[in-house]
Structures are given as C-alpha cells and as structure tokens.
Amino acid sequence: MINTRMKRALGRKGFVAAVAAGALFANAAGAQEKIVANGEVVRIQEYPGAILHISQWVAADKGFCEDHGIRCEMVQIPSGPVGLQALAAGSLEVTFASTEVTMQAASRGNDVQLIVGHSPDNIYTLSVHKDVPLPNKDKGYPAVMQDLKGLNVGVTARGSGTELQARGLFIGADMNPDDVTYIGVGSPGTAYPSFLARQIDAAMMFEPFATICRLQETCVDMVDLVGGEGPAEISALNGAFETYAARRDYIEENPVVVDAFIQAMTEATAWVNDSANFEELVEVVQGRFKLGDDIEDADNVLRELVRTNAPLYGVTIDRDAVKAFSDYLIQNELITDPVDPATFVYAKAPQP
Structure with missing residues (x-):
C-alpha cells in the first residue's frame, strides 16, 4: 500500500507509476493461466435454423478456439435429447441444451457434467x-x-x-x-x-x-x-438456463482440452457482449446464419436479432439455479432423486 509519506517522496509522476505498476502486478497475480491444448477437435452441437450459437461461432471464427489450441467444429443436431444421444455415442465432444434436459439424461445414466454456460436466463x-x-x-x-x-x-x-x-x-x-x-x-x-x-x-x-x-x-x-x-x-431457474455439457469420462481424460474450451468460450462471450464489436459480430453471424428469402428487409432484421441477443450470453453457471432445476424436476415427477450441483457441474465451470 502506498501511504501519504511515500506519495510525497515519489512525487506525482512517481506515485502514478507506482500505482499503475501495483495494479499491473495485482492483475497478473490474479489472472488465470492461459490454457493451450494440442490441436484437438471439439465437436459442438448446433441447432439448424437457430441464431442461438453466436458465442460458439465467434469462438471458432474469430480465433479464440485456435488461440487455445483447439479446433471447434459445429455439428447440426436439431434438439437437446438427440444431441445428448450423440454425446453418449461419442459423435460429439460438447452438447448444448437447457439444463433440465441434460439433468434428466444424467438421471437416466448418461454420465455428463455441465462445463460452461451459454445463456444464464430463459430464452423461450x-x-x-x-x-x-x-x-x-x-x-x-x-x-x-x-x-x-x-x-x-x-x-x-x-x-x-x-x-x-x-x-x-x-x-x-x-x-x-x-x-x-x-x-x-x-x-x-x-x-x-x-x-x-x-x-x-x-x-x-x-x-x-x-x-x-x-x-x-x-x-x-x-x-x-x-x-x-x-x-x-x-x-427460479434463471442463472443456469442453457448450458454446454460433456461426458464425465471425456472431461477426466481430456482436462486440458475442456479447460481450453472453457477459456475460449469465456473470451468469445466477452467479445460478443462488447457492443464495440457489433459490426464484426454481424459479419460473423452473416457467415453462419441466413434468414429466409420471404423475410422482408432481412439484413436489418438480422442486425436487430444480433443486437438484442448479444447481451443475453453468459458463461457462468449458478449452482443455486442448478439446485432449483433439480427441485423443479422432482416436483414435477420428471426425476426421482435430487441432483447435487457439486457433482453435476464441473468443478472448474465458471461461477457468477
């Protein structure tokens, strides 16, 4: 800590420099170590005809995946249950669904864990x-x-x-x-x-x-x-609504790849959330998603979709919301036993 006496001794310029250096040191000490894998392919579920995948498109197309040593590839699968079947069969590394769908699959023996959030709140x-x-x-x-x-x-x-x-x-x-x-x-x-x-x-x-x-x-x-x-x-389910998941055995066998994916998605999502990147973001979406020819003024409609959806993305998974999902499914007799967030959510998954 720089006290008043030190401030006087350093002078104004020296004081400012010392504060800046201290902040830099603190940031460096608190910064997460960058994780880089070895070029592994990560196949990620994508819903055809949906604009839900902006953050994963950005991760792939703006170099965030590559920067973390993974190759992110999209695989079109039209629903969460089918995606979880593909995950169990080894046709995907990462599935994307609402948390209650993944939780039900886990309760039926599909041994998966949530690894990173997509959108914390309801999207329907x-x-x-x-x-x-x-x-x-x-x-x-x-x-x-x-x-x-x-x-x-x-x-x-x-x-x-x-x-x-x-x-x-x-x-x-x-x-x-x-x-x-x-x-x-x-x-x-x-x-x-x-x-x-x-x-x-x-x-x-x-x-x-x-x-x-x-x-x-x-x-x-x-x-x-x-x-x-x-x-x-x-x-009450807001906070962990749409999430990405992977098989538990895959996570245990490929921790560096999973952690690299989490970091890539975290950085990509922050980029998506930053309104300064809007024009570039529209270009990314235009390369991945098209509205039908019957949509009047389709370009402006797409821009509006991007503008309204970009702030909704977030990578954190609220463990209390995950417990609320478990309570909700039990209350509606969709699962029989409580799901413990401590085991259902990967320990390194981002938290609020």
Whole structure:
C-alpha cells in the first residue's frame, strides 16, 4: 500500500507509476493461466435454423478456439435429447441444451457434467398463431393458458427443453399439461413452416422464431419467458438456463482440452457482449446464419436479432439455479432423486 509519506517522496509522476505498476502486478497475480491444448477437435452441437450459437461461432471464427489450441467444429443436431444421444455415442465432444434436459439424461445414466454456460436466463417464448381465439389474452398468465386447451403445441422434440417449459406453464396455471398435444417440429427453421401450415397452433421456441412471426404478423406472444413472464418456479431457474455439457469420462481424460474450451468460450462471450464489436459480430453471424428469402428487409432484421441477443450470453453457471432445476424436476415427477450441483457441474465451470 502506498501511504501519504511515500506519495510525497515519489512525487506525482512517481506515485502514478507506482500505482499503475501495483495494479499491473495485482492483475497478473490474479489472472488465470492461459490454457493451450494440442490441436484437438471439439465437436459442438448446433441447432439448424437457430441464431442461438453466436458465442460458439465467434469462438471458432474469430480465433479464440485456435488461440487455445483447439479446433471447434459445429455439428447440426436439431434438439437437446438427440444431441445428448450423440454425446453418449461419442459423435460429439460438447452438447448444448437447457439444463433440465441434460439433468434428466444424467438421471437416466448418461454420465455428463455441465462445463460452461451459454445463456444464464430463459430464452423461450410461447407464440400462438394469430387466428387462434384468445379470449383470456388480456388477463395474461396464467389465465391465458386456458385458451390453448385441446390445441397442438410445437416443440423442438418430445422430451426437449421446449416441451418441459411448456408443460411447466400449464402446471403453473393449475392445468393438466396433457390438455394439449405436443408435436416435435425441430428448430425454428422447420418449426415456422409447420406453424404457417397450421400443423401446430402454438410454438414454444427460441429465436429467430418469435421475431420472424411478429414481423410477419402471423403470431402473438402468449407468454414471454425471456421477459420474465410465467410462474415463479420457472423464473427460479434463471442463472443456469442453457448450458454446454460433456461426458464425465471425456472431461477426466481430456482436462486440458475442456479447460481450453472453457477459456475460449469465456473470451468469445466477452467479445460478443462488447457492443464495440457489433459490426464484426454481424459479419460473423452473416457467415453462419441466413434468414429466409420471404423475410422482408432481412439484413436489418438480422442486425436487430444480433443486437438484442448479444447481451443475453453468459458463461457462468449458478449452482443455486442448478439446485432449483433439480427441485423443479422432482416436483414435477420428471426425476426421482435430487441432483447435487457439486457433482453435476464441473468443478472448474465458471461461477457468477
């Protein structure tokens, strides 16, 4: 510590230099050691037709993976459950899903651990076709859920996070979650045509589904979970909502690769969050994701999607939120035994 006497002795310039040196030393001492692997390939799940993957695209395309000695490759798989099957079969190194889907797979014997966060808070919106009568719309949640009784609700796949969250909305509204029929329609790229064809009346989806249907005036937002609507039991899950996972045996056998991936994703996510990088970020997304030709003013729509989604990314995993997922799944009889965050989450996974 530099006291007043030292400040006088050093003079103004010397004092400033000493403070700067002290700060530099402190930062260096507290900085995490850079981890570099040996060129291993890390195959990461990607949902086709979704704009959810901005941070992993940046990690691959802006050199963060390469800088940490790994080669990040995207593998298109349309749902969390199918991705976890691929993970168990060794077709992926890293899967991406909502935490409750991964937790259920783990409870059934798929020995996986969460390794790094994707987006801490809820990313889903329940959108309803504009032609569906909604007499309870103005009453909001939970009353509006009555208007879906007997209808078809699109989800990415049966047993996916989108279905589990939709069921949670009905349970929170004191309704039977089987009062509707759930239909697997894949990611937004395939879900939206099914929606337009009225194969489904509503969809629990992630972006760009809600933005596109709003712009084309084909839907209304029934429950906006991104905006905090819905039951308290679902809001309690914020802090560990979407996460990346790997097999426990892979983590134990490849700790340097896993730690390098975590660092690459942490740096890439910080880059995504920085608004100064917006124009470069749009270029990265344009190279990986395209809106349909039927989207009017598609370039500006894409820019708006990037602008609104970039701040939502975050790598931390709140262990209390993970416990809330366990409590939520037990309460809804989706798992039987509590899941301990201390064993389900990799010890080096970032914390808030």
